[in-house]
Amino acid sequence: AAVSLGITYEAIQPHLRIPEAKGRSIIVRKGISGLLTPGGIQSQAFVLNDITNQLIFEKELSDRILLSDVFGVAVFDPQGSLVIANRDVHDFCRANAISLDGRDRFMEGLTPFIMEKGNEGALFDEWLQRTPITVSLTKPDKQYLKVDISTLPVGEKQYSLFILTNITKLKEVEILKGQIVSIVSHELKTPMTNIMGFSEILVEELEGEMKHFAGIIQEESVRLTKFVNTFLDINRIEEGRQQIKMVPVLLSDLLEEAALTLSPLAEKKGIKLLVQKAVLPVSVSADRDLTKQCIINLAENAMKYSPPNREVTLQIEETADTVRVNIIDQGYGIRNEDLNNIFEKFFRSSSEETEDIKGSGLGLSFVKEAVEAQGGRIAVTSTYGLRSTFSLVFPKAA
Known part of the structure; x- marks a missing residue:
């Protein structure tokens, strides 16, 4: 009705005649008399239309949440206050002493139960980048939940949406x-x-x-x-059985040790192995042995998938809030369609140049699991036929 009223006014507006007295300015009528003018009716019709759309959206959202067949849904407004959550969310929060009194307190309550490392004390935007996360609960029964996190635009506002799915089986x-x-x-x-x-x-x-x-x-x-x-x-x-010993680690030392370990292989392959340290010593919080093994694995791969007489560079790079260990090669590169799969177990990128190179398809999968277990991540860029750069990315030590 509101939309029809607005459209009707637009249709009749050209035919309306509003008399104006010569030499006098038009006085805008206020109150009820102002609302009863054609312009007032149109203005109120559009306001009514906006309110109606908002109510329809909230009704559909409420129905989707309350009738949802997933384990649970919780929505928080832009200020972080709880808007709505279904019964299952309230039940599991009560059983595990997790507060629903605000988005940040909800995230803080979930943190001890998260299986993936690196979300401790993280902000909402960081959780968004790492979604989904897996939560392991013991009350009322042993169960695993997958938590998908997203933002929900409502007009010009952004709500926070948490969807929990039971993945226990x-x-x-x-x-x-x-x-x-x-x-x-x-x-x-x-x-x-x-x-x-x-x-x-x-x-x-x-x-x-x-x-x-x-x-x-x-x-x-x-x-x-x-x-x-x-x-x-x-x-x-x-399975979470690997003991992670987080200590301050001087990355330049790890690069030197990795280069020393790999020097016989580099000599055998005819590869020039270079180490580029940062100007000032750079340390991160990490598991020393696990990080060293990651660097060795990536550098071995770089040499394995490079022709003879090329360079492989181990490099430390600092950004505003991260420290990166880059392993840069001048090898065969990776096809764009393979980039999303190279960290999967047993996956091997196929090309004419690499089909005879032996490998298990587990090395990169190990590196990904190992660096994420320490709160870091792995990144890769590649130009097929020219080069690849694999990066271990760690948050800067506080």
Whole structure:
């Protein structure tokens, strides 16, 4: 009705004649008499239209929240006050002593239950970048929730929307699968160690063609042992069993140590390995051994996927609020369509140049899990056929 009233006025406006007295300014009528003019009617019609749209939106939002088949939904207004939440949210907050008295207090209450590291004390905008997050609750029963966070525009205002989905069954299957794989991997570990040891003895004792065959056995057993160990490392991190020792770490030291470890491989491949330190010493809060392993993995990959006589650079870069360890190569690069998948387990980017290069597809997956477990993240840029840059990104130490 309000819209129709406004449209009707627009249609008849050209035909209206409002008399004006010569030499006198028009006096704007106020109050009821002002509202009864054509202009007043149109103005109030548009106000009524805006209010109607707002009410319709709020009704649809309320219905969607209260009748939702997901576990729970909570909406907070731009000031952070709770607008609405369904019964399941109230129940699980009450059981786990999580406050709904404001968005920030709700986030603070969720933080101890978050499985992913790095959300401690984080602001809402940082949670938005890391969504979804996984929450593990013990009351009233053991359950896992996926929390999707987004902003909800209402007119010119931005509301905060939290959608919680119960993923307990999915998570339990995932954990069981990981446990089975872990058991199988452990069973492989002992015989592979024996094969590796015996093949090393054979390489030293045998001559000619037999020595060559023993060398192949040794090389493949080393590769398979590394595969098993990497898989077990990923599994430990995913299940939260990996002990993370966060200490101040001087990154320049890690780069020097990684370069020293990798120098024989660089020499064998004909790669020039460079280290570019920051002007001033830079430290971050991280697990020293885990971070060093991440740098070594990325640098090994850079050399593996680079032709001979190229450079691989280990570089420290500071921004306003982060510190980045960049591993820059002049290798084969990665196709754009593969960039979103390279951190998935067992994924390998395919190209003519790299199809004969051996690899498990686990190295980058390990790096991603390891750096995220420390509250950091991994980033990559690549130009196919020219270069790639992998970056370990850490928040600056306070």
